[in-house]
Amino acid sequence: MARAGLEVADIFRDHGAAWRAANAGHISLDQLKVMSAIERCRTAALGGHVTRCEDCAHEHIAYNSCRNRHCPKCQAGAAKAWLAAREAELLPVRYFHLVFTLPKQVVDIARTNKREIYNLLMRISADTVIKIAADPKHLGARVGITSVLHTWGSAMTHHPHVHMIVPGGGLSADGTKWIACRKNFFLSVRVLSRLYRRLILEELAKLHKAGKLHFFGDHAGLADSAAFEAMLAPLRKIDWVVYAKEPFAGPKAVLAYLSRYTHRIAISSSRLIRFDAHSVTFRAKDYRLNGARRNTTMTLATGEFIRRFLIHVLPKGQHRIRHYGFYGNGNRATNIARIRDLLGAEPPTWKEVGDKDEGDNDPCLRILALPCPCCGGRLIIKGTFEPTQQTRAPPRSTRHAA
Structure with missing residues (x-):
């Protein structure tokens, strides 16, 4: 399975459930939480907001991030x-x-x-x-x-x-x-x-x-x-x-x-090349080699790739x-x-780090950090929607009168 924009989340969504079933009892709660967060990150499961571009009026749906420190998309x-x-x-x-x-x-x-x-x-x-x-x-x-x-x-x-x-x-x-x-x-x-x-x-x-x-x-x-x-x-x-x-x-x-x-x-998603039910191929470095040949590729079994990711x-x-x-x-x-x-030095004043655009302090103007996917313009949040409701426990069975 080779596709543009391949992500670690795709591997977890497609093969995480089978891997968890095969390794039940050997996965920590923290690892399970990380897998769940990455799978749900920037999907309807976490809710999101509807935005409109100031320049081209394109409307765009943006889903919320999981903010987990192990998630490639949130870093x-x-x-x-x-x-x-x-x-x-x-x-x-x-x-x-x-x-x-x-x-x-x-x-x-x-x-x-x-x-x-x-x-x-x-x-x-x-x-x-x-x-x-x-x-x-x-x-x-x-x-x-x-x-x-x-x-x-x-x-x-x-x-x-x-x-x-x-x-x-x-x-x-x-x-x-x-x-x-x-x-x-x-x-x-x-x-x-x-x-x-x-x-x-x-x-x-x-x-x-x-x-x-x-x-x-x-x-x-x-x-x-x-x-x-x-x-x-x-x-x-x-x-x-x-x-x-x-x-x-x-x-x-x-x-x-x-x-x-x-x-x-x-591993960042940008290093992924392809994956399927059997293996994952990604870019790596071989420190035993010198010069330009140091960059190489590596293929791991899908289950081994998930295991190696989670040990970190x-x-x-x-x-x-x-x-x-x-x-x-x-x-x-x-x-x-x-x-x-x-x-005898003054604090740095580089504009590329930490500066805000004019208008960012306006409480009525809610600006999304991501650019417009059509023209690169500024996206204004027009509304929000709640996360998809998840079943937290099996429904209670109805008790019949004796």
Whole structure:
């Protein structure tokens, strides 16, 4: 089945029911909710509104979004709103991109301990950067960090890692000056990797001792303290993959990057090529190849595609984007204003992010964010309609008089 505008929702609608029946008892409630949300997103099941174009008078029906953070169709709007809030926080300095990963043995543990391992990954990676940056031997400054958790590789396999965006410098200990790093060098990757490795292993041992890790199947034996320690021992001797990419060329490049990465999910609908009852084919990247041949295609059984998508459903309440250091939520605005004063900089005023058109404040004018499908003009909401009623429970049987 090859068609234009192929979506993950199409796969779920056509084959989700059969997959749920075949895997009954092995699907979490959170995964079921995600499937339901994606299947119903922008359909009559969620209601919607009737719009009219200001330019060509074309009337258009727009259905409501599910707003689920795992839905491919809902992430563009969420990313735009998030970026508008982040615009005023960008500083006129170079930004660096760091990536922290986990070895396979820890990734295997994370499959059944997502909340504990994901929280550990985000917290320890941030602590590592903050501690090394504060050391006078390296930078001697308090830095700011925006961390984004990704749990997938290009083939939708389980690959938890953190993408980190860090300004190239930080505040001095007394907060009286801005300390800039070298032009193309932030912190030593080797030093970061070793401290990160030590802190992760220490915290894993503490979690195991406190009984907060759970093991099943082939890993059930790791519940024993001696077996768990034996598993950790070789990890102390290998290099953990931490790397830094080239610095961004200014704040606009950071916004462009964040718009692609912050609200990304396991696979976007744009990567889908075709699907049928037996398989799904999509675009992927083979990191074993070099140059232009790195882009390739992959075909998975339809059931396996659904399974891989759902292993990336985050635990309820799990925050995927977090801020640390002088970007910490408590004093973020104060710290950023202080840094701008030290740098002698004004807040950014780029019009492409977060600006509103004239008339948007008119309570009588309700404007839809999507453009007119005919001419690209502005759509005005003329009316709304309620969601399709769904049966919540079987009807009660009528009791006959005795």
